[in-house]
Amino acid sequence: MKRFSISNALITLILGLGAIATAFPFYQTLVQSLSTILDMRAGGVMIWPRSIDFSSYQYIFHQGRVVNGLLISVIVTVSGTLVSLAVTTAGAYALSKSSMPGRNIIFIGIILTMFFSGGLIPLYLTIQGLHLQNSLLVMILPVAVNAFNLILMKNFFGSVNPSLEESAKIDGANDLIILIRIIVPVSLPIMATMSLFYAVDRWNEWFLPMLFINDTSLHPMQLVLRDAITNLSQVMNNSMGAQMAAKTQNVYSESVKSAMIIVSAVPILMIYPFLQKYFNAGIMIGSVKE
Amino acid sequence: MQNSVSQIKYRRQSGLEANRRKWREVVKHKYFYMMVLPTVLFFLIFAYVPMYGVILAFKDFNYMLGIMDSPWNNFQNFRDVLGDPNFKHAFNNTLLISFGRLIIEFPIPILLAILLNEMRFGRLKRIFQTVFTFPHFISWVVLSGIITNILNDQGVLNQILVLFGFEKNSILLHNGSFLGLIFTSNIWKEAGWSSIIYLAAIAGINPELYEAADIDGANRYQQMKAITWPVLRNTAAIMLILAVGGIMNGGFDQIFNLYNPAVYERADILDTFVYRSAFVDATGFGYSTTVGLLKSVIGCLLLFGANFVVKRVFKEEGLY
Structure with missing residues (x-):
């Protein structure tokens, strides 16, 4: 192993600056969310918070829309991830069996959808035809399977040692039992990776509910946040508006908006370190070409 | 018989x-x-x-009749779309932004993977990787909130500019600087994530190759050029094919959450154009579907074309 050298120091410096630049906007938002309006108006750059003030958080948690949005997001994320994981796992396992007649046709049919799609309007009409408007299912069903995730998982299952299945087969287990009892427990890295991918996608979903859910009480956190941001940035883009915003009550203040941003990002920050160790391994095994 | x-x-x-x-x-x-x-x-x-x-x-889509029973209209939608200056605008913007992404954004993850691979302090390396990958998992809704927070009139950037005696700058409202923001913010979000696939390719290299090169007296740069790069080239070729296939997608989530009427002239891409023409300006679903179809077909042709070029001209392994 090499010892200290100028090139080592230089590489570390470049990456370190990059990492700081990547993290700084998040940190800045956190600082703003903890600042009072007085701190914000004092101007200047706040590297350290001038005061730690939780009133923005108190405000949003006493506000029906944010709490309700978080609740909807949690419901959609948990149920959506379970549905996606179940469907993708079963589908990927079956598709990993090259002996299954018709398997290639199904697989090619799925790959084609990655490169050619009907586009937004036909999808819109299809979802409308299924009467999914104003239902939480619109955030779960139309995005239940991600073709890329399915392929990653199929490749992983293809690399599982077949002798595990054979011995279970001799004991009289059927393929469904084998999947649940034998394959899933040995596939934890890929299961964890897929849970992370799907959970993040469901948590971040804003476009489908924006198109299909008029009932604001069913809006997820991302959409509540988006509304707040659009309302605020229209006002904040000129300084006149900023002064107006400080006076009026119906526009969120900058620190309240920052608090909302932090609240929408924190759940991901919490699950991410636990799953990170899996997804590096999961992707490496899954991306091995067949 | x-x-x-x-x-x-x-x-x-x-x-x-x-x-x-x-x-x-x-x-x-x-x-x-x-x-x-x-x-x-x-x-x-x-x-x-x-x-x-x-x-x-x-077809000439009529809501009451539905898809099946709406009358055919003899390619009128195509004539409408191709004659529409707003479509041409969105089409050109999409190409401009996508080529910009290919030139500016595409090499960054490769560079990042090489640098991370060359880094010697294991624990710090893992921390850096965690930081670089994290923004990938945050939605453009949240990220655009953070970006507008930093760039608006009262934001940190302008505070810094004022501190050093410069004029305030509204990056979000000017065509040129908005394009720069599109590229920079996408690097911020995706570079760390995209580098994982290159790191995976590097991890598959037999370490004995480096040891042998070391014994032969090759320095670090020579080792990178002779051992690491040839492996990365093939992964890069495949990623390039996919990127070219995606040229007609300029990045809807990002642009839709960041743009504003002041920068429509340069920032309006086909996807945002389809959305607005269908749901805001209500030009008609037939029209919007036509734009989507053109986009999809051109995207597919580009994908096949890129795959052909990579396989035949650069003699690399293609997508299929």
């Missing part, structure tokens, strides 16, 4: 036998068909039914 009859009989029997064998295979796999059924239904309903819906591009 006798011979050929028995032959036919035999053939017929072997045909039956083959059928029977196939059927036995199907029965043997019955649980697998059960498992794959939800997946197949999903793709039929949410991918293939909408594909059938593209016939709207050739």
Whole structure:
């Protein structure tokens, strides 16, 4: 192993600056969310918070829309991830069996959808035809399977040692039992990776509910946040508006908006370190070409 | 005569036998068909039914009549779209932004992977990687909130500019600086994530190669050029094909959450154009479907074209 050298120091410096630049906007938002309006108006750059003030958080948690949005997001994320994981796992396992007649046709049919799609309007009409408007299912069903995730998982299952299945087969287990009892427990890295991918996608979903859910009480956190941001940035883009915003009550203040941003990002920050160790391994095994 | 009859009989029997064998295979796999059924239904309903819906591009869509019964309109949608200056605008912007991404954004993850691989302090390296990958998992809704927070009139950037005696700058409202923001913010979000696939490729290199090169007296730069880069080249070729196939997607989530009427002139891409023409300006679903179809077809052609070029001209392994 090499010892200290100028090139080592230089590489570390470049990456370190990059990492700081990547993290700084998040940190800045956190600082703003903890600042009072007085701190914000004092101007200047706040590297350290001038005061730690939780009133923005108190405000949003006493506000029906944010709490309700978080609740909807949690419901959609948990149920959506379970549905996606179940469907993708079963589908990927079956598709990993090259002996299954018709398997290639199904697989090619799925790959084609990655490169050619009907586009937004036909999808819109299809979802409308299924009467999914104003239902939480619109955030779960139309995005239940991600073709890329399915392929990653199929490749992983293809690399599982077949002798595990054979011995279970001799004991009289059927393929469904084998999947649940034998394959899933040995596939934890890929299961964890897929849970992370799907959970993040469901948590971040804003476009489908924006198109299909008029009932604001069913809006997820991302959409509540988006509304707040659009309302605020229209006002904040000129300084006149900023002064107006400080006076009026119906526009969120900058620190309240920052608090909302932090609240929408924190759940991901919490699950991410636990799953990170899996997804590096999961992707490496899954991306091995067949 | 006798011979050929028995032959036919035999053939017929072997045909039956083959059928029977196939059927036995199907029965043997019955649980697998059960498992794959939800997946197949999903793709039929949410991918293939909408594909059938593209016939709207050739029809004058009437809400009351539905897709099936709306009248054909003799390519009028195509004439409308191709004659629309707003479409041309969005088309050119999409190409400009996508080529910008290819030139500016595409090399960054490769560079990042090489640097991370060359880094020697293990724990710090893992921390850096965690930081670089994190923004990938945050939605553009949240990120655009953070970006507008930093760049608006009262934001940190302007505070810094004022501190050093410069004029305030509204990056979000100017065409040129907005494009720069599009590229920079996407690097911020995706570079760390995209570098994982290159790091995976590097991890597959036999470490003995580096040891042998070390003994032969090759320095770090020479080792990178002779061992690391050839492996990365193939991964980069595949990623490039995919990126070229995606040229017609300028990045809807990002632009839709960041743009504003002040920068429509340069920032409006085909996807945002389709959205606005269908749901804001209500130009008609037939029209919007036509734009979507053109986009999809050109995207596919680009993908096949890029794959061909990479395989034939650069002699790299392609996508298929």
